[in-house]
Amino acid sequence: MANIKQQIKRNKTNEKRRSSNASFKSSVKTAVKAVERAITAKDKEKAVEALSFAHKKLDKGLAKGIFHKNFVARHKSSLAQQVNTL
Numbered sequence: 001m002a003n004i005k006q007q008i009k010r011n012k013t014n015e016k017r018r019s020s021n022a023s024f025k026s027s028v029k030t031a032v033k034a035v036e037r038a039i040t041a042k043d044k045e046k047a048v049e050a051l052s053f054a055h056k057k058l059d060k061g062l063a064k065g066i067f068h069k070n071f072v073a074r075h076k077s078s079l080a081q082q083v084n085t086l
Contacts (some may be wrong), residue, residue: 035051037059055076055079
């Protein structure tokens with residue numbers, strides 16, 4: 001446990017960011033799963049709509065610095081390919 005005031009403050013902000021990032025990552029996973037569910041149900045309209053939302057979430061995660069650019073590119077490409085095969 002830190003006993004230096006600056007480090008105590010830093011620990012607080014680190015914990016806030018960690019929980020915020022964890023929440024955001026969870027919402028991205030949910031968005032991606034929604035696309036995958038629509039694909040398995042062979043529902044093209046719902047899949048395209050969910051894909052748009054998932055792309056938006058992934059791009060926002062990239063802009064916030066939560067995800068690496070290659071992670072985002074890989075997921076966007078993979079999901080788009082799967083939707084296009086419907």
